Ligand code: B12
């Protein structure tokens with residue numbers, strides 16, 4: 235079987251909703267990334283500026299790499315915005331995608347005629363993952379900055395294998411946002427800039443997950459009941475029409491309720507570990523969750539007193 239067909243077959247067996255290939259070379263949007271950094275949009279995520287220039291070309295991360303295999307895994311798109319982002323309700327996507335990409339590499343290594351060199355990336359390397367997803371034909375960049383796949387929408391995680399194999403690159407998908415601007419209009423804080431860059435300093439996903447310290451007072455009311463992450467600009471996308479098809483079961487923990495803000499405040503360290511170990515919430519930590527719960531409860535009081 236040709237390697238490309240084998241990769242597609244194995245990716246589908248592993249539950250990925252899309253897979254594509256791109257040829258390793260210089261990045262096309264490194265200037266955009268640098269512009270984002272220079273405007274201060276990375277907020278407190280200092281790690282993104284460290285070794286920024288490694289994003290210029292995946293060969294700087296994996297010198298033997300010839301192709302980028304990009305996979306997408308679907309998580310539930312729930313239009314009813316709930317306090318915990320849908321992306322974080324199931325198992326930590328970093329672990330899930332990494333585990334599956336390891337299996338993909340193993341199968342590929344067993345069939346390849348040359349010894350396989352493969353580097354896995356899931357947020358874990360200085361790689362502009364959205365650019366590589368576009369170049370591998372997985373979709374286009376929507377007005378909110380996310381990868382949108384014409385069949386599966388934008389509630390997708392992406393991961394890459396940088397491999398020393400030559401694969402025929404996939405055909406890119408043209409941008410189909412058209413006149414739609416639902417995502418831009420759905421953002422309560424104006425974090426999405428006119429040129430499509432997201433100012434993390436105003437982004438609820440950043441503020442509730444990554445930000446250290448107190449949440450700036452002027453932004454607190456915009457969080458409403460958010461406890462972790464923000465789905466507002468992804469949930470409204472009209473391309474999220476595929477129902478529950480191809481959603482990985484690991485990301486769809488049916489029947490396990492999420493705690494309320496009050497319950498979050500009452501969690502002990504041991505409770506937190508027991509409930510959230512293995513999820514993205516665990517990485518962010520109990521003190522940030524409690525900070526967010528305090529803001530969500532205060533917001534509830536504001537909305538009650540204004541009625
Ligand atoms: C930092 C970060 C954040 C920050 C900043 C987000 C941002 N938009 O910049 C914060 C904490 C706010 C965040 C939030 C979220 N994130 Co995030 N995040 C990242 C991370 C680690 C780096 C992103 C980055 O470099 N940003 C800087 C900007 C300038 O780069 P960029 O967004 O990648 O944009 C590039 C493309 O748009 C490209 N581009 C634009 N137009 C075109 C056109 C063409 C033709 C081409 C080729 C390229 C191209 O140019 C830009 C520079 O390369 C990536 C993982 C990674 N290593 O890439 C995950 C990642 C982007 N996040 C992801 C997710 C799921 C989210 C959330 C949905 C989580 C949530 N629900 O709370 C939100 C979405 C918010 C949003 N509207 O973007 C996924 C996105 C998957 C997807 N479908 O796009 C990623 C890829 C993680 C993963 N491995 O799956 N995130």
Ligand code: SF4
Nearest residue numbers: 421437438464466467
């Ligand atoms: S994740 Fe939320 S706050 Fe951030 S850009 Fe999207 S809608 Fe705005």
Ligand code: SF4
Nearest residue numbers: 376377411414417471
């Ligand atoms: S909501 Fe509309 S503008 Fe935003 S990404 Fe989806 S199609 Fe594009």
